[in-house]
Structures are given as C-alpha cells and as structure tokens.
Amino acid sequence: MNITLYIVTVLIWGSTWLAIAFQLGDTAITVSIGYRFGLASLILFAFLLLRRTPVLLSLRNHSYAAILGLLLFCTNFICFYYATMYIPSGLIAVIFSLAPILNALNLWWLQSKRPEKSLVEGAIMGCAGILLLFLPQLFNDEQSQHLLLGIALAFAGTCCFSFGNIVSAKAQKSNMPLLPTTAWGMAYGSLYLFALSLFNGESLALPNSEQYLVALLYLALFGSVIGFNTYLLLVGRIGAEKAAYCTVLFPIIALVLSTIFEGYQWSLYGLIGVLLVIIGNLRVFGLLNVKQFTNLHWATNRSN
Numbered sequence: 001m002n003i004t005l006y007i008v009t010v011l012i013w014g015s016t017w018l019a020i021a022f023q024l025g026d027t028a029i030t031v032s033i034g035y036r037f038g039l040a041s042l043i044l045f046a047f048l049l050l051r052r053t054p055v056l057l058s059l060r061n062h063s064y065a066a067i068l069g070l071l072l073f074c075t076n077f078i079c080f081y082y083a084t085m086y087i088p089s090g091l092i093a094v095i096f097s098l099a100p101i102l103n104a105l106n107l108w109w110l111q112s113k114r115p116e117k118s119l120v121e122g123a124i125m126g127c128a129g130i131l132l133l134f135l136p137q138l139f140n141d142e143q144s145q146h147l148l149l150g151i152a153l154a155f156a157g158t159c160c161f162s163f164g165n166i167v168s169a170k171a172q173k174s175n176m177p178l179l180p181t182t183a184w185g186m187a188y189g190s191l192y193l194f195a196l197s198l199f200n201g202e203s204l205a206l207p208n209s210e211q212y213l214v215a216l217l218y219l220a221l222f223g224s225v226i227g228f229n230t231y232l233l234l235v236g237r238i239g240a241e242k243a244a245y246c247t248v249l250f251p252i253i254a255l256v257l258s259t260i261f262e263g264y265q266w267s268l269y270g271l272i273g274v275l276l277v278i279i280g281n282l283r284v285f286g287l288l289n290v291k292q293f294t295n296l297h298w299a300t301n302r303s304n
Contacts, residue, residue: 002237005230010246013231014253016223017089018261020081022215028202029081034193035206036216037073040224041186047225048179055180064171065184071164072228073189079157086150090258094133094251094277095154098126101281102162110166122283129276132269165235165243172236182229251277 023032048055057065083092101123107113130151137147172178197204206213234243251274258264 002234005234005237006246009227009230009234010249011253012222012227013246014093014250015257016219016227017084017093017250017254018257019215019219019223021084021089021262022211023219024081024084025207025209025212027205027207027212028197028200029078030193030197030200031202031204032216033074033077033081034190034197034204036077036219037186037193037224038190039216039220040228041183041190043221043225044179044183044186044229048183053179054177055183057177057180057184060174061171061176061181062184064167064176065181066188067167068164068171068181068185069188069190070192071160071167073186073224074192076157076160076164078193079153079160083150083153083157086146087154088258088262088264090251090255090262090264091133092150092154093254094274095130095151096158096161097251097277097281098130098155099158099162099165101126102159103165106162106166118283122280125280125283126277127280129273129278129280131273132276133273135269135273136267168232169235169239172232178232178236179229182232186224186228 023036045055080092080096101119104113104119105123134147134151137144171181194204206216231243231246234246237243255264255274259266
C-alpha cells in the first residue's frame with residue numbers, strides 16, 4: 001500500500017510543476033491558486049458526502065485545518081507560482097526536493113531531534129548541487145537578479161511546505177480525520193487567497209483559455225485532491241521524514257517535462273548539480289553510505 005501511495009505521489013507531483021507554468025498569464029496568481037484549491041475542496045467534499053463520511057470537525061481539528069490551509073494550500077503556492085515567473089518549473093522541483101533536509105532541520109529546531117551525521121552530509125551535497133545547477137546564470141548580470149529572486153521564492157515555498165508536513169504529522173498522531181481535514185484545509189486556503197485577491201483589488205473572473213482551464217482541472221483534481229491526500233496519508237503512515245523520500249524523484253520527472261515543453265537547456269554544471277541534489281537526499285535518508293560510494297569510485301578507477 002505504501003509503495004502505491006509513493007508511486008502515485010511521485011508521478012502526479014512530478015508533473016504538476018509544468019501545469020503551474022501553464023496557469024500563468026493575465027489572471028492574478030492568488031486568484032488562480034484560489035480557484036485551484038476552491039475547486040479541489042468542492043470535489044473532496046462531494047466525494048466524502050457520497051461516501052457518507054462525516055465532514056464536520058472539532059474545534060481543535062478546525063485549527064489544524066486552518067494552519068494547513070495557510071502553509072500547504074496558500075503561502076507555499078504563492079511562492080512557487082511567483083518563482084515560476086523567474087526560473088523554469090523543473091528547477092523549482094529541484095529546490096523543492098530539499099524538503100527532506102528542511103523537515104529534519106525543523107524537527108531539530110521544534111522537537112529537539114538532533115540530526116544524524118548523514119543529514120549534515122546530505123545537506124552539504126544538496127546545497128552544493130543547487131549552487132552548481134544555477135552557477136552559469138549567476139555570472140550573467142542580466143539573469144542573476146531574477147534568478148536569485150526565483151530561487152528565494154522557491155526556497156521560501158519549500159520552507160512553508162516543510163512546516164505544513166510537521167503540522168500534518170502531529171495532527172494525524174492525534175487521530176485527525178485525514179480527508180475531511182484536508183478538504184477544510186483546502187477551503188481555508190482558498191478563502192485566504194480570495195480575501196488577499198480582493199484586498200489587492202484583483203478581479204476574480206476566470207479566463208476562458210482552454211490551456212488554463214485544463215491546467216486548473218488537472219491541478220485541482222490530480223495535483224490537489226489525489227496528490228495531497230496520498231502524500232499526507234504517507235506522512236501519517238511513515239512520518240514526515242520518510243514520506244519526503246518521494247521528493248527525490250520529483251525533479252527527474254519535472255526536468256524531463258521542462259526540457260520538452262519549456263525548452264530547458266542542460267549544461268554539465270546543471271547535470272552534476274541535479275545528481276548532487278539526488279545523492280544528497282539519498283544520503284539524508286541513509287540510503288547511501290558516502291564511504292562505500294568513495295570506495296566504489298576508487299575501486300572502479302583502479303580497475304581502469
């Protein structure tokens with residue numbers, strides 16, 4: 001069961017970054033995200049009512065849902081959508097793959113769970129990989145300012161996602177009903193976004209572009225209703241740190257799609273950077289021993 005949840009989450013979330021890029025246009029970002037999660041919450045509520053699942057929550061669970069709405073279904077996506085204006089969607093997915101490292105660091109900060117040596121080593125490799133990935137553009141004066149802004153926004157969104165992970169894991173340990181709380185969380189996130197849009201004087205009118213509407217439907221149904229619930233179910237089953245394993249594979253799918261549809265140009269620095277990020281995440285999870293990797297590399301060179 002956990003393997004199925006893992007595969008579904010990876011395939012869906014690996015492809016949503018490109019769909020986000022298709023939503024950018026004349027419509028305000030907060031409006032686009034608001035409709036995404038508003039539609040997702042309606043779909044999820046309808047599903048729960050058809051199954052005759054109670055959707056009413058206790059006051060405590062409403063507080064969890066409101067926090068999740070702010071962190072997972074509002075603030076982080078504002079950052080991600082704006083980041084897509086400055087850097088390719090596939091690169092945002094690479095930055096997002098640092099979520100496991102942030103989860104561990106946040107647990108250290110909030111719950112005094114001291115990180116293991118593997119986390120420190122993985123974090124160093126991951127950060128070095130991100131630096132290499134963007135190194136050529138950083139020396140381009142015309143691109144560096146927008147590039148740094150895109151990186152900062154993507155990182156801020158990943159931080160919000162990490163905090164949302166920890167809140168969700170704690171809530172599920174308190175026997176929070178996952179689907180109803182997620183539905184309410186999406187509804188809260190949508191309300192925050194529409195309130196912000198109205199405050200900024202934005203029109204709530206939806207564009208009639210076929211590309212926009214298809215992307216909206218895909219993001220609402222697959223990226224939000226199915227993707228978020230499979231991921232949060234994983235968080236509840238195996239914990240926030242292990243559930244974030246799937247972020248290791250997000251960049252591969254996202255970068256392939258970005259190469260095909262956005263014309264992302266690969267470089268040697270970029271390839272090495274992506275590999276370092278993936279290896280760093282594997283090290284964080286304890287799935288790669290640096291000493292063994294070094295010995296294997298040395299033995300291979302010696303045999304040659």
